[in-house]
Amino acid sequence: MIIPCPFCGPRDLAEFTYHGDAARAAARPAHGSTDQEAWDRHVYDRRNPAGSHAEIWQHAGGCRSHLRVVRDTRTHEITETTLYAPEVSQ
Amino acid sequence: MAEPFISTPVMAATAQSPIADALLPGEYGNLAIGAQVALSERFGLAICDVCAWPGLETKTANAIKRATGLAVTKRRDAVGEAAQGFQHAPGRWTVIAEDPSLAERLTRAVSANATVVDLAHGRTCLRIAGEAGTSVLAKLFAIDFAEKAFPVAKGLATSHHAVLAQIQRVDAQTFDLLVFRSYARTFFHALTRASEEFGYRIVPPRAGEPET
Numbered sequence: 231m232i233i234p235c236p237f238c239g240p241r242d243l244a245e246f247t248y249h250g251d252a253a254r255a256a257a258r259p260a261h262g263s264t265d266q267e268a269w270d271r272h273v274y275d276r277r278n279p280a281g282s283h284a285e286i287w288q289h290a291g292g293c294r295s296h297l298r299v300v301r302d303t304r305t306h307e308i309t310e311t312t313l314y315a316p317e318v319s320q
Numbered sequence: 321m322a323e324p325f326i327s328t329p330v331m332a333a334t335a336q337s338p339i340a341d342a343l344l345p346g347e348y349g350n351l352a353i354g355a356q357v358a359l360s361e362r363f364g365l366a367i368c369d370v371c372a373w374p375g376l377e378t379k380t381a382n383a384i385k386r387a388t389g390l391a392v393t394k395r396r397d398a399v400g401e402a403a404q405g406f407q408h409a410p411g412r413w414t415v416i417a418e419d420p421s422l423a424e425r426l427t428r429a430v431s432a433n434a435t436v437v438d439l440a441h442g443r444t445c446l447r448i449a450g451e452a453g454t455s456v457l458a459k460l461f462a463i464d465f466a467e468k469a470f471p472v473a474k475g476l477a478t479s480h481h482a483v484l485a486q487i488q489r490v491d492a493q494t495f496d497l498l499v500f501r502s503y504a505r506t507f508f509h510a511l512t513r514a515s516e517e518f519g520y521r522i523v524p525p526r527a528g529e530p531e532t
Contacts, residue, residue: 237410238476242462245479291479293409313410 231306236313237293245291251276252284252298252314280304286314324427327438329420332364337525338444338504342512345524349516356452357515359508360523362445362496366422372411372434380434384413387429388422399473399490406475406488414475414486414498416445444504446511449494452518457495459514461485467492483507 231243256271263269280303287297300310337343339361347355372380381393388403392413397406403417415426423438430436448456454465460480464470467489475488483506486498499507512520 238478241478244462291484292477293412294477295410 231308233287233289233297233299233308234311235289235292235295235297236311237295238289241289241292245289246297247288247290249286249288249296252286253277282309326424326427329366329423329438330364330440332420335364337361337363338501339446339508342505342508343522343525345522347519347521348512349519351519354519355450355521356518357448357450357456357520358523359511359515359520360447360449361508361525362416362447363525364418364420365440365445366417366420367439367443367445367498368415368423368426369437369439370413370415370426370430370434371437372430373432374411376433377411380411380413380430383429383431383433384415384426387425388415388417390415397473397475397488399488404475404488404490404496406473406486408475408477408486414439414488416496416498442501443498444501446497446499446504446508447490447494448497448511448515450518450520451493452515453493453495456511456514456518457487460510461487463487480507480510 232240233243233246234240256275258272259265259268283301283303285299285301287299289295289297296314298312298314299308301308343361370380370384377394384390384392384405388400388405390398390400390403390405392398392405398404402419403415405413405415407413415422423436427436457465461478463478470489472489472491475486477484477486479485483499483503488496490496
């Protein structure tokens with residue numbers, strides 16, 4: 231798989247590290263919460279689509295930027311890569 | 321503004337090359353048509369990383385230009401007589417020079433627009449030159465080394481397995497490779513093995529630099 235880094239251009243998958251699902255997870259429970267189901271939803275529940283999937287990757291073996299990559303989980307076709315600008319939240 | 325922190329320059333008189341025991345001048349490998357690659361270490365260089373604060377990239381590029389004379393911009397890397405510079409990540413430049421005052425000049429020029437980290441003690445600069453240079457590098461890195469894709473002066477960051485490397489094309493047949501000092505011995509070995517089929521020459525250190 232080749233990922234087109236917005237800064238470096240197309241690079242081999244080996245230069246990248248997967249950093250997880252870029253889709254918004256269920257809301258993080260309050261720090262003191264003991265609601266098991268709410269924590270489960272926040273930590274584990276993901277859409278896991280067969281198809282277009284937004285992901286966070288780091289170009290660790292190149293410019294070291296974090297990227298938002300939209301990848302088709304069935305074909306590995308990448309339709310979008312942008313420098314990742316995380317919202318400050320939670 | 322308070323007086324900026326200026327790191328201590330490399331002390332060339334006492335510094336030691338991490339590949340001294342491997343940098344044995346001579347010709348090696350397949351010499352049927354002579355050595356087609358020359359390998360050397362650019363020892364004792366000043367090596368700095370300049371990281372612009374968000375939104376201050378153009379001011380930082382201009383400051384690098386003032387400090388070094390390099391015609392770097394946000395979009396263009398540069399190779400000059402006394403220095404070289406390239407952007408290896410958004411808003412981050414690697415600048416190298418023979419002059420040990422590089423870190424101080426950059427630190428004063430960028431002022432509060434960027435930070436300067438002196439990497440001279442942590443990086444080793446290797447040079448590969450010759451007509452088979454791109455063929456050797458293509459064995460080690462998944463990068464297009466054709467001059468159209470990788471023009472003179474362009475620099476980039478990539479990796480050879482776990483060894484991160486920054487590469488700048490100095491001229492059509494010459495590349496400078498910056499690797500972590502602690503990986504330099506291993507990487508130099510890989511470079512020599514990759515060069516064997518083309519025949520390679522190890523260039524002796526220049527006068528004034530430590531003998532190997």
